[in-house]
Amino acid sequence: MATIFASGTGAGRAAIAVIRISGPAVRDLLTGLAGALPSPRLARLATLRDPATGEALDQGILLFFPGPRSATGEDYAELHIHGGSAVVNRILTTLSAFPGLRPAEAGEFARRGFANGKLDLSQAEALADLIDAQTEAQRRQALRVAGGALRRQVESWRAALIDALAMVEAELDFSDEADVSAFDRAALRAALDPIRAEMRAALLEAPASERLREGFLVMIMGPPNAGKSTLLNALARRDLAIVSATPGTTRDMIEAHLDIAGLPVTVVDTAGLREAADEIERIGVDRVLARVETADLALWLSTGGGTPPEGIPPGVEPLKVSTKSDLRPPPAGWLGVCATSGMGLGALLDAIALRAKARLGDGGSSLLIRDRHRAAIASAFSALDHAVEDEKDLEFAAEDLRSAARALGRIVGAVDVEHVLDAVFSRFCIGK
Ligand SMILES: Nc1nc2c(ncn2[C@@H]2O[C@H](COP(=O)(O)OP(=O)(O)OP(=O)(O)O)[C@@H](O)[C@H]2O)c(=O)[nH]1
Numbered sequence: 264m265a266t267i268f269a270s271g272t273g274a275g276r277a278a279i280a281v282i283r284i285s286g287p288a289v290r291d292l293l294t295g296l297a298g299a300l301p302s303p304r305l306a307r308l309a310t311l312r313d314p315a316t317g318e319a320l321d322q323g324i325l326l327f328f329p330g331p332r333s334a335t336g337e338d339y340a341e342l343h344i345h346g347g348s349a350v351v352n353r354i355l356t357t358l359s360a361f362p363g364l365r366p367a368e369a370g371e372f373a374r375r376g377f378a379n380g381k382l383d384l385s386q387a388e389a390l391a392d393l394i395d396a397q398t399e400a401q402r403r404q405a406l407r408v409a410g411g412a413l414r415r416q417v418e419s420w421r422a423a424l425i426d427a428l429a430m431v432e433a434e435l436d437f438s439d440e441a442d443v444s445a446f447d448r449a450a451l452r453a454a455l456d457p458i459r460a461e462m463r464a465a466l467l468e469a470p471a472s473e474r475l476r477e478g479f480l481v482m483i484m485g486p487p488n489a490g491k492s493t494l495l496n497a498l499a500r501r502d503l504a505i506v507s508a509t510p511g512t513t514r515d516m517i518e519a520h521l522d523i524a525g526l527p528v529t530v531v532d533t534a535g536l537r538e539a540a541d542e543i544e545r546i547g548v549d550r551v552l553a554r555v556e557t558a559d560l561a562l563w564l565s566t567g568g569g570t571p572p573e574g575i576p577p578g579v580e581p582l583k584v585s586t587k588s589d590l591r592p593p594p595a596g597w598l599g600v601c602a603t604s605g606m607g608l609g610a611l612l613d614a615i616a617l618r619a620k621a622r623l624g625d626g627g628s629s630l631l632i633r634d635r636h637r638a639a640i641a642s643a644f645s646a647l648d649h650a651v652e653d654e655k656d657l658e659f660a661a662e663d664l665r666s667a668a669r670a671l672g673r674i675v676g677a678v679d680v681e682h683v684l685d686a687v688f689s690r691f692c693i694g695k
């Protein structure tokens with residue numbers, strides 16, 4: 264087994280960088296770099312030297328975690344060194360030259376931790392989310408699952424299923440053919456009902472948790488010159504989109520990723536909806552109409568109201584926004600904004616936050632954060648539905664229970680997962 268190393272901190276100028284090292288050569292390496300092996304789990308200040316030449320490379324803090332009590336389950340070390348690129352590069356070069364060491368691949372530390380039982384697959388996925396988290400709610404959700412919320416839930420469901428399976432198998436073993444109907448199906452149903460209720464609740468919440476990872480999608484729509492691009496720029500507080508008095512200015516969709524009340528919100532400026540004047544504009548309009556199908560909310564912009572929200576699909580909530588309220592007051596039922604002065608923007612942000620909160624939740628009770636999780640629970644749930652059917656042959660009920668348990672095993676990475684593992688861990692950055 265190779266000993267792997269990588270910088271765990273981002274590239275570029277920084278006060279410190281943390282180099283992570285894991286594998287059987289860690290002890291020899293630390294001794295070579297610092298002259299002696301540091302005491303386990305105690306920070307030690309040391310001059311790091313090139314083991315080949317004795318040349319001083321940097322002064323830093325060493326941490327040594329003997330396996331299996333480490334992040335990877337192997338002997339593991341961290342070098343906290345100065346973060347300048349020359350320092351980091353020289354240390355990495357020195358590590359490369361050390362016998363038994365090679366640079367880590369993306370996600371390789373986490374993968375070794377998984378292989379050694381330090382975390383399950385759902386926790387690894389949530390760790391990747393935690394690193395990607397941009398908002399409070401995303402952080403909360405990722406931390407919850409990384410902390411093992413889904414792992415514990417799945418383990419408790421599996422344990423209950425295995426108990427139920429034992430009950431069915433005992434019946435199969437000890438009853439003769441004629442007596443099978445005496446088996447108490449009510450007992451099996453009673454054992455499975457609470458699990459099915461919990462799974463149903465988790466499945467209902469899953470779309471919100473998945474959406475929280477992706478963000479709440481808001482489309483800014485309306486006729487040309489309604490002030491859509493001006494509003495996007497005001498919300499993003501940056502000059503993202505071109506604004507001009509010419510109708511049909513915007514053709515491509517322009518996105519801003521915002522944090523609104525701790526929730527991830529993607530706001531998209533779009534081409535004004537009208538009978539397109541040319542082919543490019545028509546393509547722009549077609550794209551808007553396609554994308555809005557997946558949106559959560561459409562801001563329908565119009566100056567002074569009037570135009571009915573056409574082109575907004577039934578599943579997408581429209582919010583009527585009357586623009587340029589410095590020129591014309593909003594009609595009843597419209598939210599008035601003036602993007603050039605900022606008037607009404609607070610109320611608009613509140614209205615978006617309210618809807619985003621309702622759609623995404625706050626991450627505090629999330630369990631199924633990937634479609635992979637939802638698919639596995641859905642398949643376990645339907646297997647349990649079959650298992651409790653009346654007149655079900657007991658042999659088949661037992662097979663349903665086993666298939667439900669296997670589906671649960673896929674979530675934590677206990678069964679047939681090689682390709683899932685590759686997909687999950689390769690999405691990590693190097694050094695995780
Ligand atoms: N007075 C006033 N003018 C505004 C306001 N918002 C936008 N405008 C002006 O309205 C014109 C059109 O603004 P845009 O933001 O380009 O409108 P749009 O809806 O993106 O237009 P298209 O991309 O062409 O569909 C520009 O001249 C803006 O300066 C506002 O709140 N008050």
Ligand SMILES: [K+]
Nearest residue numbers: 488507509512
């Ligand atoms: K315009």
Ligand SMILES: [Mg+2]
Nearest residue numbers: 491492512513
């Ligand atoms: Mg525009």
